[in-house]
Amino acid sequence: MDKVITVDENDNQIGLKDKLICHLGQGILHRAFSVFVFNIKGEFLLQKRSKDKFLWPLYWTNTCCSHPKENESYEEAGQRRLKEEMGFSCPLKFIGKFQYQSGYKDIGSENELCSVLVGEYDGKISINPEEVADYKWVNFENLKEDVIKNPDNYTPWLTMELEKFFK
Secondary structure, eight states: OOEEEEEOTTOOEEEEEEHHHHTSTTOOOEEEEEEEEEOTTOOEEEEEEOTTOSSSTTOEESSEEEOOOTTOOHHHHHHHHHHHHHSOOOOOEEEEEEEEEEEETTTEEEEEEEEEEEEEOOSOOOOOTTTEEEEEEEOHHHHHHHHHHOGGGBOHHHHHHHHHHOO
16 A cells, blocks of 8 residues: 655654545645646646546646655655656756645545645656546646636646745
8 A cells, every 4th residue: 555654734754654544534634746847838737637536536737746755855756756647757846835635525635735846848748547637738827717717627736836836
């Protein structure tokens, strides 16, 4: 079973817990990260989550997101997941973190202390269909407008991150 790092509000590690258990009910606070990749035109690379995702299947979200492993930096974790989900990796830069909790139907919740990373890439993309249903490059203004018009198409953390880090 996959383990995630449980933390307090100050990002002090409390322990390791099963990933599924941390996402049931209201969730248990744990470390996570979100990666935003841009191209030379400044467009965001979004992914549509796989239909097999436990929470928010087939929702559009940032380039990739996941949980760091124990003793793995956020940047290392982000590069690992980019390769696993999108078929490429690129240098990443930490831009901040925030805490949020959001429930999905009656299935479970995200309860995360989430670090946000950004990178630039213009090469080939080769999605992993077990993780990603689709992808697209989007202009920031068009994305902001569509999130307002169609909020139910997007993950809650994407909406929060756009507001907090990409005004």
